[in-house]
Amino acid sequence: MPPRKRPPPGADFSVALSKDPSVHLQPFLDYLEAECGMADNTLKAYRTDLEQFFVWNSLQEDPSLDRIDLKRLSAYLKHLHSRQLAATTIARHLVSIKMLFRYLVLEGELLESVVDLLSSPKLWQHLPKVLSPEMVNRLLEAPRIGDLYWKRDRAILAILYATGCRASEVASLKLVGIQLEEGYCRCLGNGNKERIVGLNPVAKNAVERYLNEERVKIQRANDAEWLFVNGRGAPVSRIMIWKIVKKYAARVGLSKEISPHTLRHSFATHMLAGGANIRALQELLGHASISTTQIYTHVEHSRLKAIHQKCHPRG
Numbered sequence: 001m002p003p004r005k006r007p008p009p010g011a012d013f014s015v016a017l018s019k020d021p022s023v024h025l026q027p028f029l030d031y032l033e034a035e036c037g038m039a040d041n042t043l044k045a046y047r048t049d050l051e052q053f054f055v056w057n058s059l060q061e062d063p064s065l066d067r068i069d070l071k072r073l074s075a076y077l078k079h080l081h082s083r084q085l086a087a088t089t090i091a092r093h094l095v096s097i098k099m100l101f102r103y104l105v106l107e108g109e110l111l112e113s114v115v116d117l118l119s120s121p122k123l124w125q126h127l128p129k130v131l132s133p134e135m136v137n138r139l140l141e142a143p144r145i146g147d148l149y150w151k152r153d154r155a156i157l158a159i160l161y162a163t164g165c166r167a168s169e170v171a172s173l174k175l176v177g178i179q180l181e182e183g184y185c186r187c188l189g190n191g192n193k194e195r196i197v198g199l200n201p202v203a204k205n206a207v208e209r210y211l212n213e214e215r216v217k218i219q220r221a222n223d224a225e226w227l228f229v230n231g232r233g234a235p236v237s238r239i240m241i242w243k244i245v246k247k248y249a250a251r252v253g254l255s256k257e258i259s260p261h262t263l264r265h266s267f268a269t270h271m272l273a274g275g276a277n278i279r280a281l282q283e284l285l286g287h288a289s290i291s292t293t294q295i296y297t298h299v300e301h302s303r304l305k306a307i308h309q310k311c312h313p314r315g
Contacts, residue, residue, distance in 0.1 A: 021065035022054045028103045037191040041168055041238075049096035065104075069114055073097070129257055131266045136161055139263075140202065142248035149218075149231070153244050155203070155210040156228055156236070160245070160260055162203035163187065164267035164285050167241040167260035173227040180204050189286035197284055268296045 029047060032038045038046075056076060057063050080090045094115070101113035131139070140157050143150040159170055169187045177186035183199045199207070207227075218231055226235035241260055249258035264285070271281055282293040 021057065021063065021068075022051070024065070024100065024104065024109070025050055025054070027107075028100050031103055032099075039168075039190040039192070042190065045092070046096045046099065049093045050100060053093070053097055066110075070117060073115060129255070129262050129265060130269045131254070131258075131262060133270060135252070135254065136263070136266055136270075138252045139248055139254065140206075142251045149214060151206070151210040151214040152228060153248065155206040156241060156244055157248065157263070158203040158206040159185075159199075160241075160263040161267055162200045163197040164264045164271075165197065166264060167245075168238040169286075170260075171228065171236050171238050171241055174225045175227055176225070178207065178227055180208055187286070190288075193286065195283065195286050265296070268293070272296050 025047065028050075029043055032046065033043060053076065056079060057068065057072075060067075060072065077090060077094065080093055085093075098113065098115045101110065101115045104110040105113050140154065140161065143153040143157070147153060156170060159165065159173070160167070163170075163185065165173075165187050166189070169189055172188055173185060179185065180199070183204060184196050185199060186194055187197050188194055215229065218229060218233060228236045228241075230236055230240065245258065245260050245263070246256075250256070268281060268285060271284070272278070278290065278293055278296075281296070282290050285293060287293045
């Protein structure tokens, strides 16, 4: 295949692109999956963000991708802001667009990414919601006799807190990856990267009871490999785990904002409070960058500061 012709020096940085920029979306997603190994949830987020951008862009005077400049991108950020989206969400949208433009540069469709000239909106420090150990215990004990598959639900809640795994990671746990005697499980995280996470006694007991007393009664031939299954023998979904957490959080009087990620945040913060090394915590959480893990140092510092102000006579 002959190389693409590039404009002479001094010409506009953009190469003529399709009038419909959305034609580049699927090749871009295929690239992220095949070459970058991105997880399904990440790919879905990129697709959703870029589809929204393409819809908005199609309403502009000239929707061609080579007509997108800083002025238009700034207008799009203002549009997102007008929807009262969080700064973190707006920043994520911008990252999706930046990744697409970098891909087009890599493919020779563009000589330069104009998006890289646009800085992300200033993000204020947003500390994640964290439960106290006492509230975690109340939540873990919320499933009880009378609830459908309450032993499974207790095991799911216990695993979420014991491992700090994401809901999608818990949903994808397999029987072969659970080692109760050794006290660990194998988790498949973002980018299909496997990591080993420990199980505390509460989680081990909850999983063992679920396996021996409940799962054997609903097991089907097609669910042999999955740890957590529903009444039809199919693996539980990420959405189902989200609903399980919401159900029992409401039962014990917790905020509507509580989600599976709250247990992940609580796990991380409690680990740091107990003296865990931040590098070890990074591995346990499956973070690619230590900067992502460092937010929990701010959470713990914030908690200690609040305690100091409340309890110190000069606080």
